[in-house]
Amino acid sequence: GNSVTQMEGPVTLSEEAFLTINCTYTATGYPSLFWYVQYPGEGLQLLLKATKADDKGSNKGFEATYRKETTSFHLEKGSVQVSDSAVYFCALSFGNNNDMRFGAGTRLTVKP
Amino acid sequence: NAGVMQNPRHLVRRRGQEARLRCSPMKGHSHVYWYRQLPEEGLKFMVYLQKENIIDESGMPKERFSAEFPKEGPSILRIQQVVRGDSAAYFCASSLRVGQGNNEQFFGPGTRLTVL
Numbered sequence: 001g002n003s004v005t006q007m008e009g010p011v012t013l014s015e016e017a018f019l020t021i022n023c024t025y026t027a028t029g030y031p032s033l034f035w036y037v038q039y040p041g042e043g044l045q046l047l048l049k050a051t052k053a054d055d056k057g058s059n060k061g062f063e064a065t066y067r068k069e070t071t072s073f074h075l076e077k078g079s080v081q082v083s084d085s086a087v088y089f090c091a092l093s094f095g096n097n098n099d100m101r102f103g104a105g106t107r108l109t110v111k112p
Numbered sequence: 113n114a115g116v117m118q119n120p121r122h123l124v125r126r127r128g129q130e131a132r133l134r135c136s137p138m139k140g141h142s143h144v145y146w147y148r149q150l151p152e153e154g155l156k157f158m159v160y161l162q163k164e165n166i167i168d169e170s171g172m173p174k175e176r177f178s179a180e181f182p183k184e185g186p187s188i189l190r191i192q193q194v195v196r197g198d199s200a201a202y203f204c205a206s207s208l209r210v211g212q213g214n215n216e217q218f219f220g221p222g223t224r225l226t227v228l
Binding site: 034036042043044045046049089093100101102103104105 | 145147153155157216220
């Protein structure tokens, strides 16, 4: 079935460090891929997305490239800030029903 | 344009009681999704509804759980005879339409259910 596997956390970084959170997917066909962010006590917010192979999604300094050959959508940021501390979810959406499959989430803590 | 609204934000129930969770989608959205998030875990899809129809309920437990999205009013997730294992955050999302490039889901703030 369709599923997403993402890097286990928690991840702890110092401010201005480079961030990578790995995400790979299994799907029949070509899903749309997403990264969502969840701040403490809140719902999920869409961070970025890509709808086809080689697309790059970007927002707030975060980037992810849809790689069909490696079935991956790794999240990267060149210089993290304390305010980036949150849980990050990789997800795919596939098929006409539009339901999403989420990874387990990766908790990121950025220390000053 | 208000976002997805969920109420209550926090709900406490004793074992055996019923829990009713409400979700009002964004204006103009006719697709609603319910997810459950257990502590320290990711979101698990439960059910996908369009107005008056359940499209996919493959993620919803067969017993005690039901969902509806009537023609008028919010979508309701109903849990009967709650047990401690039902304690979780329940998130609702809505989308405008299905299809590539138009399938972004907007999430509500969630309802945190605690079963005593």
